[in-house]
Amino acid sequence: MDNNENFIGLGDNLIDCLNCQENIKKSDFYAKYSICPYCNFHYSIDFNKRLEVIVDQNSFVEFNKNISVKKPKNLDINANYKKNVKNTRQRTGLEEAAITGTASIGGIKAVIILLDFGFLGGSMGIIVGEKISKAFTHARKNSLPVLSIIS
Structure with a gap:
């Protein structure tokens, strides 16, 4: 099987598992976790679904959402990359x-860092690095554990 198939998120359109071909359309387990209940094949899920599966219901509070940093003068960003970012956004x-952000997991408050593969493969640029740094600073100041999810 091609490794790229591991990153297919087909939502409700999927009838048979791409890995074992078992019918998973009516599977509650697949609907909840995006995992085949027969062969344990994991389908990709976006950050909202990932948070829904991991953290306590309605406990996630995002911070540093609109953070921005100045682009270093010597950093040249080509037009194709800018267009790619715009389309991805x-x-x-x-x-x-x-x-x-922060959320509770089993009643325990924690700082959550989630890198979403759906955004340019979860690549790390200046803003991502700044958000991660600020998240660890927030965790240290508030004596909270950190859960980092690279999806």
């Missing part, structure tokens, strides 16, 4: 690959 609703 429109498609995902995200400004960057990193989503940071």
Whole structure:
């Protein structure tokens, strides 16, 4: 099987598992976790679904959402990359690959850092690095554990 198939998110359109061909359309387990209940094949899920599966319901509070940094003068960003970022922002609703915030997991409050593969493969640029740094600073100041999810 081609490794790129591991990153297919087909939502409700999927009838048979891409890996074992078992019918998973009516599977509650697949609907909840995007995992085939027969062969354990994992389908990609976006950051909202990832948070829904991991953190306590309605506990996630995002911070540093609209963070921006000055582009270094010597950093040359080509037009294709800028267009790619713009298209990705429109498609995902995200400004960057990193989503940071606080949430409870099993009643324990934690800082969450999530890199969403759907945003340019979860690549790390200046803003992503800044958001991660600020998340760890917030965790240290508030004595909170950190959960980093690279999806």
